[in-house]
């Protein structure tokens with residue numbers, strides 16, 4: 001007998017006392033918990049995202065669409081970044097105000113090569129206000145998971161309010177489980193040494209989130 | 223080294239030693255009290271906590287009731303997404319599968335994400351015996367591994383070490399395993415973390431094989447989920463070419479939507495955060511949407527039984543399989559706080575360890591027979607558990623099993639357990655009872671909740687303690703409710719006889 005058959009057989013015998021139950025799953029579990037906590041205006045939801053991100057020591061910036069290139073340029077300059085990783089699908093315009101050398105996200109780049117890059121800039125898939133979380137789904141403007149992991153400085157651009165939801169249940173609805181997903185709440189952190197929080201053991205030690213509003217032409221395309 | 227607890231003394235002996243280790247007790251007290259207070263705030267933020275807890279309990283119970291169906295569904299989904307599923311009936315089989323998979327890659331070292339399941343089966347030691355070196359990459363696990371130590375807490379495995387000890391371990395041991403500690407390393411947490419970063423980065427960047435567990439597996443989609451803080455999980459799940467995940471069969475959730483419950487309750491219950499810094503989800507091997515793949519090209523899922531189906535066969539005890547390993551019950555347990563994680567002699571310490579280990583392993587050994595007694599039945603563990611496992615109920619049930627014997631399932635077969643009278647288990651239990659009575663704080667903090675757990679609170683000690691308590695009255699149950707006492711004494715801290 002294979003271990004598969006053995007384990008499944010054991011499970012069935014272990015459940016011999018459990019009566020037949022054909023309740024469809026959708027009805028088996030009460031879902032009377034909330035979809036979000038409290039009622040907030042759209043502006044307030046975005047503010048809450050900013051507050052919660054900052055509480056977990058991400059650095060939050062806010063700007064309008066036409067200021068984005070300047071903000072990205074400034075953040076890279078302040079950091080002294082000479083090289084920046086860029087996912088294939090990012091808008092060229094975002095890098096109009098920086099001299100940093102652009103390193104494309106390529107499948108053949110080795111981890112050592114990624115380790116030598118100073119910063120990475122990405123978009124995101126969705127952001128969760130109540131938890132201060134940004135979610136990346138490997139889309140063309142976010143790139144492979146490893147590019148937001150190995151470099152020490154990550155700049156993530158969130159479109160507000162379109163990409164912001166209040167709570168975790170709403171975020172899951174927007175995501176596709178078939179994609180590789182990374183949920184990020186603040187920079188890498190550990191509390192393993194006497195519970196003192198220390199930023200960055202393995203992931204980027206600096207996370208800067210740019211909340212950008214006022215997408216030009218948004219009305220026209222939506 | 224982590225993983226093996228063979229030869230551990232029974233709980234009372236180990237606890238007795240731990241109680242007299244002042245450093246350990248001081249570190250533990252600081253840690254458990256800090257997390258406990260923070261957790262209460264994080265939970266209070268969600269007005270629907272009770273509903274989330276009930277939903278979590280029901281989801282898990284439903285899954286366990288139909289576990290065969292969901293296991294098959296998960297297997298199909300993982301396979302369809304490009305992964306390979308293996309089934310392991312016990313620890314030896316799981317270790318053999320993993321060792322063979324690693325050997326097939328031609329590699330002799332692997333990087334590991336902290337995982338209870340791989341500790342439970344002693345994977346590191348098994349790999350070592352096959353000439354494969356497994357590097358723990360979680361900071362605390364690194365401290366434990368370098369210190370040739372055992373983890374003492376589910377979530378903060380090196381909770382029993384203070385910064386000075388950690389610095390000494392790094393200075394002495396890092397060079398044995400790879401990049402040495404920097405010259406003049408001090409004991410500030412930031413410097414220690416930096417030393418670990420450099421030491422481990424060297425390993426991540428060259429690793430070809432990663433090994434992980436998983437917090438959740440989604441039957442519907444074949445998605446695996448790992449929840450973590452440091453990014454070492456992301457490193458191991460993303461950079462290597464081959465990823466092997468060893469996961470207990472009880473970790474299934476039926477649908478993608480179910481994550482909405484657990485991604486809210488797990489972080490708040492464990493680290494007291496609204497959300498942990500990183501959560502990774504992957505489904506089979508991934509194309510990632512780009513021309514070349516994103517993440518490992520080969521993915522193997524090892525589904526682990528190792529006593530879980532035996533636990534499932536126990537109508538009272540099976541609820542332990544709902545556990546999502548948040549460790550909230552450890553942080554509120556007055557016995558754990560004083561005895562420390564090592565005393566439980568298993569990778570699962572604290573209240574959950576006291577009910578899970580004797581079910582997974584059976585109660586044949588002294589340590590396993592004494593574990594159901596490693597509790598004051600105060601009920602605090604049940605109160606905080608985000609999936610509402612009635613730990614006191616299972617403890618009493620297991621005590622009865624140890625003492626009176628009866629039918630149990632071992633390795634899939636029904637066997638009748640002999641009563642332990644006059645046997646090792648009885649002696650162990652007696653020593654546990656005596657240990658509790660000579661540490662009045664432990665007993666008292668338990669007794670105070672008696673009004674809330676009356677049905678579980680015997681006038682005499684259950685089981686083998688009966689003879690002993692027959693001629694002695696247990697201390698009277700005070701009128702003051704537990705919550706009041708807790709407030710008044712700051713969780714037993716200021717109570718005379720409970721502080722060290």
Ligand code: SF4
Nearest residue numbers: 545546548549551607
């Ligand atoms: S038993 Fe409950 S409280 Fe304890 S670790 Fe498991 S889920 Fe958390």
